[in-house]
Amino acid sequence: MILHSYLTDGFYPWAEFYLESLRRWHPNIPVLLSTRNLKPEQIRKLESVHNVTVENEDLTYEKLAKRANLDLNQMMKLKNEVETVHVTDKNKIWKLMIAADDRVKCMVDVVKRMEGQVDYVLHTDIDMYFRSKLDDLFDIASTHDVSLRFRLKSKESRKILISVQAYKPCQSSYDFLDRWVKYIDDITPPKRPLGYGQTSCYYAYRDFVNKIDWGKIPARFATAQWGEKDVIWAANTMKGKTENLKTFRQDFIKIS
Numbered sequence: 001m002i003l004h005s006y007l008t009d010g011f012y013p014w015a016e017f018y019l020e021s022l023r024r025w026h027p028n029i030p031v032l033l034s035t036r037n038l039k040p041e042q043i044r045k046l047e048s049v050h051n052v053t054v055e056n057e058d059l060t061y062e063k064l065a066k067r068a069n070l071d072l073n074q075m076m077k078l079k080n081e082v083e084t085v086h087v088t089d090k091n092k093i094w095k096l097m098i099a100a101d102d103r104v105k106c107m108v109d110v111v112k113r114m115e116g117q118v119d120y121v122l123h124t125d126i127d128m129y130f131r132s133k134l135d136d137l138f139d140i141a142s143t144h145d146v147s148l149r150f151r152l153k154s155k156e157s158r159k160i161l162i163s164v165q166a167y168k169p170c171q172s173s174y175d176f177l178d179r180w181v182k183y184i185d186d187i188t189p190p191k192r193p194l195g196y197g198q199t200s201c202y203y204a205y206r207d208f209v210n211k212i213d214w215g216k217i218p219a220r221f222a223t224a225q226w227g228e229k230d231v232i233w234a235a236n237t238m239k240g241k242t243e244n245l246k247t248f249r250q251d252f253i254k255i256s
Contacts, residue, residue, distance in 0.1 A: 001138065002030045002118045004110050006103040007126040008059070009037040010083030013245060014127045019049045021130040021252055034106045068093045069190050085240040092194045100197025101184055107165075108177045115169035125163040127235040129248040131255070134231065137221050141166030144215030146173055148205070149222045157195030159202045163234055164222040172212045180204035
């Protein structure tokens with residue numbers, strides 16, 4: 001298997017902590033980080049961690065601003081808000097073009113490239129804290145073609161949480177992922193509603209609900225409730241990314 005995540009430069013402190021908390025429990029599993037606009041020294045530092053590979057590309061912010069119908073200063077302000085505070089209806093366009101677009105397409109590419117090399121790809125958000133071993137999650141990912149965090153009784157944009165996902169590199173996974181990307185591309189970024197990354201994932205799931213071997217990822221592997229028995233704590237709360245990273249680091253020290 002390989003663990004994959006994605007980050008823009010504003011999430012670099014999260015990448016350091018992500019690897020630090022992961023290596024406490026799993027010192028050897030391979031990690032592939034798809035990064036955007038990192039500095040050479042940041043890449044070197046991440047790759048100094050055992051069995052970590054960084055694939056960095058540079059986003060052209062002017063092109064993104066044009067795509068969002070914003071000027072560059074507006075775009076960079078929204079970027080900073082999403083990376084340090086939380087997503088709102090006012091700054092959602094950055095999230096919808098990055099985490100709910102570029103990140104998804106990057107993940108799809110990784111899954112397809114890994115065919116014949118790994119049994120499965122486990123993808124997670126970068127702003128997560130591994131609080132204990134992931135063995136049960138590995139078991140789920142290794143025994144199903146596609147594994148997702150389902151909440152099917154929730155509203156449409158919350159029926160599937162995409163913070164933790166797993167895929168076997170096989171045709172059924174590719175079919176699902178290609179359909180997801182199609183739904184993303186069907187709507188231009190300025191017209192996408194908040195939460196469309198998850199909504200579009202649900203639309204693709206709905207198309208293949210009876211055609212794919214689905215794994216169900218339990219809540220303890222992707223939760224913002226931060227319970228003592230939860231395995232992965234997620235930072236997507238109203239407190240904001242910067243404050244939540246401080247909280248996670250304090251807990252990491254406390255339980256060491």
